[in-house]
Amino acid sequence: MxxxxxxxxxxxxxxxxxxxxxxxxxxxxxxxxxxxxxxxxxxxxxxxxxxxxxxxxxxxxxxxxxxxxxxxxxxxxxxxxxxxxxxxxxxxxxxxxxxxxxxxxxxxxxxxxxxxxxxxxxxxxxxxxxxxxxxxxxxxxxQGAPLVSLIDTLWLRGRPGVCAALNLGGIANLTVVPRAGEPLAFDTGPGNALIDAAVRKLTDGRLDHDADGALAARGTVHRGLLERLLAEPYYALPPPRTTGKELFHLPYLRAALAATGPVADHDVVATVTELTARTVADAARSVHATEVIASGGGVRNPSLMAALRRTLGPIALRVSDDLGFPAAxxxxxxxxxxxxxxxxxxxxxxxxxxxxxxxxxxxxxxxxxxxxxxxxxxxxxxxxxxxxxx
Structure with missing residues (x-):
């Protein structure tokens, strides 16, 4: 068919x-x-x-x-x-x-x-x-999501260790497929949502995403803003859990900035890029993942992928193209x-x-x-x- x-x-x-x-x-x-x-x-x-x-x-x-x-x-x-x-x-x-x-x-x-x-x-x-x-x-x-979890489970079942399929869309989600036992899936938090919001803020709406991660690469992570964003209660909810732009949107980011104080524009983009990487890596560690296979629009952002590799540490990071499934x-x-x-x-x-x-x-x-x-x-x-x- x-x-x-x-x-x-x-x-x-x-x-x-x-x-x-x-x-x-x-x-x-x-x-x-x-x-x-x-x-x-x-x-x-x-x-x-x-x-x-x-x-x-x-x-x-x-x-x-x-x-x-x-x-x-x-x-x-x-x-x-x-x-x-x-x-x-x-x-x-x-x-x-x-x-x-x-x-x-x-x-x-x-x-x-x-x-x-x-x-x-x-x-x-x-x-x-x-x-x-x-x-x-x-x-x-x-939860009505992540529905891609069935496909991930059928595709990755039998791989060694604990394999996690990562989708880096506006919201990031993981499907965790252990070699034995039941699979698990959940939204980790923002994927590109807050990065896109920060870029729109920085450029007054002229740009809607961080092409090639260039804006994040020009900034430095602001530790105070990052810690405030990481305090979001959503990250402590047990899986399965789902979220969306109902939570992670530009006013949400503006509220965090108002409570933090002045942060340079490029530092904001670098910080929310780090936030996505940290929350994905924290989620992967919480399920004892040994391998993360990424797909979605976020894999085209070199700054995000570099941050993911660093925050994942010993957990291997691959792109789904490596296994025959086009990431885009x-x-x-x-x-x-x-x-x-x-x-x-x-x-x-x-x-x-x-x-x-x-x-x-x-x-x-x-x-x-x-x-x-x-x-x-x-x-x-x-x-x-x-x-x-x-």
């Missing part, structure tokens, strides 16, 4: 589309990558989205407009991905949508909202669309896998990773132009994932 996974993360800057040939071979799910393309949100859409995100106030009219315009942006990229990566033969689209709110209180998730109306994708491509993949896990008592596309491929599993009636969660009461078949299906025909749900759930390199 040819599946396109659509993903826009907590950095809310662009949409990625990864296409894959997926097939079940006994207890093995075989993934053959077909490629990745991406498209930035139009400036007007990104500005409107940023203005509506917490802690800002918004209206239902704004939410409706954003749901439509994000759905249309996803649809445009899906059409391109079908044409350029699948020769116009995509069987299924799996859309993560854009997370706009993750309702977490006292360690429990009560709801989660991803927008980007899937009807626009189905109408534009003619293919069925799986969407709203997080809500079912929340309804089953889970891994999360989009993961959602292609989740859509494939849903279409086959197979669970897409690991309860020990999300905290749900039981594994769940995820998402809702929007039919395409043809009658909806799903594979017979008589296949065993896969126990491992193999990346097939053409």
């Amino acid at each position: 040819r599946v396109i996974g659509l993903m826009s993360g907590t950095s809310h800057d662009a949409v990625d589309a990864a296409a894959a040939d997926l097939a079940l071979d006994g207890d093995t799910l075989v993934l053959a990558p077909l490629g990745l393309i991406g498209a930035a949100y139009p400036d007007t859409l990104r500005t409107a989205l940023a203005a509506a995100l917490p802690p800002a106030a918004t209206t239902l009219a704004d939410v409706c407009a954003l749901d439509t315009r994000i759905g249309q942006a996803f649809a445009r990229l899906a059409v391109r991905a079908d044409r350029e990566l699948c020769d116009g033969r995509a069987d299924l689209i799996s859309s993560h949508g854009q997370t706009v709110y993750h309702w977490a209180e006292d360690g429990r998730v009560h709801g989660t909202l991803q927008i980007g109306q899937p009807a626009w994708i189905a109408e534009a491509t003619g293919a069925p669309v799986v969407s709203d993949l997080r809500s079912r896990d929340v309804a089953a008592g889970g 596309a891994k999360e989009a491929y993961a959602f292609a896998v989740l859509g494939f599993l849903t279409a086959h009636g197979l669970a897409g969660t690991v309860p020990s990773c999300t905290g749900a009461r039981h594994p769940g078949v995820l998402g809702s299906i929007t039919p395409g132009r043809r009658p909806l025909v799903l594979p017979p749900p008589d296949r065993p759930a896969p126990s491992r994932l193999e990346i097939f390199r053409r």
